[in-house]
Amino acid sequence: MTTSPTCLASATTLVAHLRRQRGARLIETHISWVLLDGQDAWKLKKPLRLPFLDASTLARRHQLCEEELRLNRRMAPSLYLDVTPITGTPDSPVLGGTGPAIEYAVHMRQFPKGALLGELLASGQVQPTQLDDFARHLAGFHRSAEVAPTSSPYGSPQLVEQTTRDVLRNLADIGGEALSAPFAAWFDTQAPLLRPLWAQRQAQGRIVEGHGDLHLANVVLLDGTLTGFDCIEFDPGLRWSDPLSDVAFLVMDLMAYQRTDLAFRFLNAYLDASGDHAGLPVLRHYLVYRALVRALVARIKAGKGQVPAGPDYLALAHRLIAPTAPRLLITHGVSGSGKTFVSQGLLEQAGAIRVRSDIERKRLFGAAQPAAQPAGATPSGSGDLDANPLYNRDRTQATYAHLLFLAELCLKAGWPIIVDATFLDSSERERFLRVAIKQSVPFAILHCEAPRTTLENRLQARQQAAQDASDADAGVLAKQLQRDTALRPEEAGYTLQTDATQPDWAQRLARAWLTDQPPT
Structure with missing residues (x-):
């Protein structure tokens, strides 16, 4: 570290007088002084030259203040107000004022203690x-x-x-x-x-x-x-x-x-x-x-x-x-059965990556609007339901192919991966199982179900809130329930279920998943 002792002493004097003038609290870091007066914060650069920083001249400190203002206004425009020149003398400094600047400060809005x-x-x-x-x-x-x-x-x-x-x-x-x-x-x-x-x-x-x-x-x-x-x-x-x-x-x-x-x-x-x-x-x-x-x-x-x-x-x-333990889990259940809610709790407790078909489908194809339907027609919007072009058979297959690609990518990178989709088609479940076998990682199916009345109420509440990526509605649910969506008997050995109304359900579900063994 190099700097002029006279310059540093002068800057220290200036900060001390500003602090007294404003009745401010001082926070000192390795490279800055910050004065907090209860409403505003004033950040001054120390006149230092370090291996990673040159703030040794007034012009350079001014430049750094302007850069700090520019950069931080991108994320926090209401917090960063301006760069204020300090005029006067070190013994009698003035924030703003007339005359030549002797120093510069980044002027910020002070936020409450405990807000970090x-x-x-x-x-x-x-x-x-x-x-x-x-x-x-x-x-x-x-x-x-x-x-x-x-x-x-x-x-x-x-x-x-x-x-x-x-x-x-x-x-x-x-x-x-x-x-x-x-x-x-x-x-x-x-x-x-x-x-x-x-x-x-x-x-x-x-x-x-x-x-x-x-x-x-x-x-x-x-x-x-x-x-x-x-x-x-x-x-x-x-x-x-x-x-x-x-x-x-x-x-x-x-x-x-x-x-x-x-x-x-x-x-x-x-x-x-x-x-x-x-x-x-x-x-x-x-x-x-x-x-x-x-x-x-x-x-x-x-x-x-x-x-x-x-x-x-x-x-x-x-x-x-440390060596990683990647594993693959897919969800199974009709719309509204709780797959996203349960997989959210699981990813948090297990430390996993999750990909959602509802999000990735729209990322691939955009948020297409449903086609107009004749009066009395049953709405549709999932699986092989063609009324909404987002959900036609080709785009559904492409969405599952993309989910499979992401699952393989995550597994190769060493991350546990949850794929949140209906997986009502057994052939899609089989494709993901084969990937797990190929990667020699544990495979699980998280089965979710609920009474039909509960399913319909959930979908209605979701549509009214308009805060979820899923477009499924009662018509979609009706067509899903018409299909044979049951898991096959041979899938029972790696199927997980949970009761999300019970205490610590997410922790217990995570333990069950993380102790699974690879399929053979």
């Missing part, structure tokens, strides 16, 4: 639906973010490997070779397998100007909505990355705080919104990388005499590099 996602988690106030909304918001943010030119180094196999090995080297320097050796050995085996995937994602334009630092302390509840803030402005190489690297940071942090249920809820909500299941083979690397970064930060702080706080990220990294 990590604080909400600790106090038991996280609403799962808020995480769903944030996942969808994040997917939209990534879709609209600027895409890195394919000729840039961002997201390239070389840069991803370099940043990972830098973290491993720093861990070894601080804690010894034994600390980083298991991860270095794991990465040595993974890197050759992942290089083509990293190169492919870069060539496909998947690398975007993301957040770069999306952990639990950088997500805040504003006006009832979770919002990311404080993204990385000082190092483009840490910000321009694969969107799944952003996602992995928050997933990893939730896992580290023993909330794997929320981690996989958030992950699946993001995948449903983004459709980026193709990135699942690289996800585990990003989870491990993010855990190692947090473990490194904790050890750096401990080396400076700070008491270590937070979870054991290194222990999580060890769990993430």
Whole structure:
């Protein structure tokens, strides 16, 4: 670290006087001062030059403030207000005012104490639906973010490997070779397998100007909505990355705080919104990388005499590099039988990926509108029902083929996978069973059923709420029930059922699924 002692002393004096003027509380980080006056927050850059940051000149600090404002307004426009010049002198500073600027501050709206996602988690106030909304918001943010030119180094196999090995080297320097050796050995085996995937994602334009630092302390509840803030402005190489690297940071942090249920809820909500299941083979690397970064930060702080706080990220990294146990489960049941509700509880408890036919069908073919029907005609919309072009036989077969492709992709990447579809056709169930046998992974069918009155009431409530991807209605249900949809006797050996009205049903269902053996 290098900086002028006079410059730093002058800046410290300026901050002290601003703090007294505004009766503000001071938060100091390694590279910034933040003044909180009860209504506003004022963030000043320290005049430092570090290996990863140059804020040594006033012009450079001004540039960094403007960049921080630009970047964070993408996700949190109501939080980031402006860049305010500080005029006057260090002994008598003025926020704004006339005359030449002696410093600059990022002017923010102060949010209430306890509003950070990590604080909400600790106090038991996280609403799962808020995480769903944030996942969808994040997917939209990534879709609209600027895409890195394919000729840039961002997201390239070389840069991803370099940043990972830098973290491993720093861990070894601080804690010894034994600390980083298991991860270095794991990465040595993974890197050759992942290089083509990293190169492919870069060539496909998947690398975007993301957040770069999306952990639990950088997500805040504003006006009832979770919002990311404080993204990385000082190092483009840490910000321009694969969107799944952003996602992995928050997933990893939730896992580290023993909330794997929320981690996989958030992950699946993001995948449903983004459709980026193709990135699942690289996800585990990003989870491990993010855990190692947090473990490194904790050890750096401990080396400076700070008491270590937070979870054991290194222990999580060890769990993430352990051999995986992928497995395949498909649902079975008519519309309204509870497949999506039950599989949601299962994915959270088992730490699984889920793909839904209702979502993937629309992703493949769009949300087509049903064709006009004669008066008195029975509505239709599922399976081989042709009134809605989304649900004709060809598109249904194509949807199941796509689900099969995603299931194979997830299994090869080492993830447990749940395929949420009706699977009323035994030939479709047989195709998925054959994939499980081919991959030597356990296979299960989750059978869901309910009385017809319950089914009809659920579908009616779903249609009225208009918040689910399914278009099934009473007419669809009637035609499904006309078919022979029973499971075959030979399928009983790997069929699971649950009573979702019983306590701890999801935990017990997850245990039953995770102890299944591969079929033969």
